[in-house]
Amino acid sequence: MSVLDALLWVAVPYVSIAIFIVGHYWRYRYDKFGWTTRSSQLYERRLLRLGSPLFHFGILVVALGHIGGLLIPKSWTEAVGISETAYHIGAVVLGTIAGVCTLGGAAILIYRRRTVGPVFSATTRNDKIMYVLLIGTIALGLGTTVLGNLTGHPHDYRETVAPWFRSIFSLQPHTALIKAAPWGFQAHVLAAWVLFAFWPFSRLVHVFSMPLGYLTRPYIVYRSREQRLGARAPRRGWENVP
Secondary structure, eight states: OOHHHHIIIIIHHHHHHHHHHHHHHHHHHHOGGGOSOOOOTTTOOHHHHHHHHHHHHHHHHHHHHHHHHHHSOHHHHHHTTOOHHHHHHHHHHHHHHHHHHHHHHHHHHHHHHHHSHHHHHTOOHHHHHHHHHHHHHHHHHHHHHHHHHHTTOOOOGGGTHHHHHHHHHTTOOOHHHHHTSOHHHHHHHHHHHHHHHHGGGSGGGGGGOOOGGGGTSOOOOOOOSSSOOSSSOOOTTOOOOO
């Protein structure tokens, strides 16, 4: 293993994972009020209603596809009766659709940020860096997949990138596996590690903000001050409280 290989395929992943975990803890501990998407819906809604659902649908499918493809070994899917051909076709079709939706939604959102004055004024340098890293990572992955299939030489990442990725978490990184992958996959992987390292310090932290409290909190009941509202008498249990 050369020094460059150790740096790119061993040091970079572990440093990125450490920054991702510690950075989120620090952000939540010391910047709770900044843990937000900084929504700009108040400034413009028409383009947001189109671009936001398209982007979020695409990125969700992309994330689920990567989780399944990287963490689930090929032998497991074959054991349940999913052939490699069927898996490959499904992954390419869904991945391409999700990637196009993600990039299309992102293009609409970026156009909105650039052309709507108040939204552009609220865009920070941090947001611009986040957009470059996020879209660059997605574009590299989508481009590599589409190009490989168009040329008739698709690369089976589940034999190189996926086992190397799993070996990182077993603390025995096999750099030879990732080095066997085409340069497009390597660039996509490196861009993803940089994105993960930047993640805790951007608006992307809102991914981990799930309003689970809404499921258990009591209902908020609004009552009129009038003694009688409408033509019907109030139902039992809904009488006005003086």
